[in-house]
Amino acid sequence: MIYALTPENRDLYRHFVEQQFQLRHSIFVKEKGWKEFERQSVYEMDQYDDEEAIYLLAVEEDRVFAGFRLYPTVRSHMLSSAFPQLVEGKIPQGPDILEWSRIFIVREKRDSGVYYELGSAMHEFCFARNIKSVTAVIQMARLAVMRNAGFAVRPLGLPKDIGGQPFLAVQVAVREEALEAVRRAGDIQGPVIVNDIPAPHRP
Amino acid sequence: MLKSDCRFWKTALEFTEKCSALTDVSEIAAAFSGAVMPLGFEHFAITRDFFRREGFSKAALATDWPAGWYEQYVAGGFYAVDPVVSRNRKSTNPFKWTDVLPECRDNARASSVMQIAASEFRLREGVCIPIHNLHGVEGGVCLGGENVDVSTESIHFLHLVGIFAATQMAKAVSSSRQELTIVLSHREREVISWAATGKTAVETAACMNLAVSTVEKQIASAMHKLRSRTKAQAVAVALAEGHISV
Incomplete structure (x- = not known):
């Protein structure tokens, strides 16, 4: 089951957020070597883990084991501040576009269908919040996986090498048929988000 | 900062949009060869199931290889010894055919596959693009020709359009029985x-x-x-x- 943690309900799930930063540390810092995001030797965090960040976390017996982050593109975000060179033309930004990042699955669960559950959760959440698309920076090796899973992926530029690996900026349209395809690929019967998604606060 | 070569990006954008709407393997193959031909790539093969040991015709989705080369490749069992295929199985990223030549030095059969391709079928240089699933490499896109553009920009372009072509073909055949489609170059x-x-x-x-x-x-x-x-x-x-x- 997947919990949607938004700025409006995050206080209810503080322990999941904390676990997430620890898991991200073991995956992104220890496995992938992203040293610059290490915090207090046990967490992985960056400047976008702020009060506006949304987390979708997969939980089993009170333990987080997978998840991802969504972040408003109307603010400065990864694609606009760190990777604008990956985008040809204008960077897609707007109240109905979120940035999709920090997708992680603990090692023991990577062979299971968790990837599809996360993909379903992304679509479900976006439908609930009237989000039309998400942007993301992905490793090229992920592109075929996303296409095969049924995501409506559009490239935003040509791939470029970052740290010796080819990366691509993509925009993923949130569509009913894409959600159906991802559910079929993962043999998922219905909604995966278990909590109520709160309405967004308006400043 | 200077952005990508406009030609590459324009072609990639047009191809990825067009390709995503196609449902027929031959149509996808024709669009793909049209997109890569200006870079000198005259022939391609798209393989889905690399780990099938029954041979090339069972593992491949589509190819426009010259007729004689295809027959020789299948009859000679080249698939089992082709150094480009074995490198593709282990690769995360695209590579050039010339990258595998050092591995051929002490392997006569591997070396002869490369030589026949180059001398008899004008397949002198090429690029191979591994296609991944959740567990690792699942297939590949192999392109070659006599005088081809293997610049970094070109390879990035091929990487993008190659993945779109291969995944669209996989989708096109998923409902039907997998059968190799041989198309005109x-x-x-x-x-x-x-x-x-x-x-x-x-x-x-x-x-x-x-x-x-x-x-x-x-x-x-x-x-x-x-x-x-x-x-x-x-x-x-x-x-x-x-x-x-x-």
Whole structure:
């Protein structure tokens, strides 16, 4: 089951957020070597883990084991501040576009269908919040996986090498048929988000 | 900061949009060869299931290889010893055929596959793009030609369009039984199109700025793929099956 943690309900799930930063540390810092995001030797965090960040976390017996982050593109975000060179033309930004990042699955669960559950959760959440698309920076090796899973992926530029690996900026349209395809690929019967998604606060 | 070469990006954008709407393997293959031909890539093979040991014709989705090369590759069991295939199984990122040459030095069979491709079928240089699933490499896109652009930009472009072509083909065949689709190459389609307008091989050679012998070879290869005994029959089959239009 997947919990949607938004700025409006995050206080209810503080322990999941904390676990997430620890898991991200073991995956992104220890496995992938992203040293610059290490915090207090046990967490992985960056400047976008702020009060506006949304987390979708997969939980089993009170333990987080997978998840991802969504972040408003109307603010400065990864694609606009760190990777604008990956985008040809204008960077897609707007109240109905979120940035999709920090997708992680603990090692023991990577062979299971968790990837599809996360993909379903992304679509479900976006439908609930009237989000039309998400942007993301992905490793090229992920592109075929996303296409095969049924995501409506559009490239935003040509791939470029970052740290010796080819990366691509993509925009993923949130569509009913894409959600159906991802559910079929993962043999998922219905909604995966278990909590109520709160309405967004308006400043 | 200077952004990408506009030509590459424009072609990639057009191809990825067009490709995502196609549902037929031959159509996807034709669009793909049209997108990569300007870079000198005359032939390709798209393979889905790399780990099938039954051989190339069971593992591949589509190819436009010259007729003689395909037959020789299958009959000679080249798939099992092709160093490009074995490198692809272990690769995360695209690589050039010349990158595998050092591995061929003490492997006579691997080395002969590369030599026959280069000397007899003008497949001198190429690029291979591994296609991944959740567990690792699952297939690949292999492209080659006589005089090809293997610059970093070109390889990035091929990486993007290659993944779109391969995944779209996989989707197209997922509902039907997997069967290798052999399509006409870009050049073969061109010579047959000229033949359809009544041009002789000599006239076609002048139009395409090629040697007459090259045109004749392309026609022979197209006839073979279209299972035709004459040029006229090949034109008729190509029109009927939608390989060319007038």
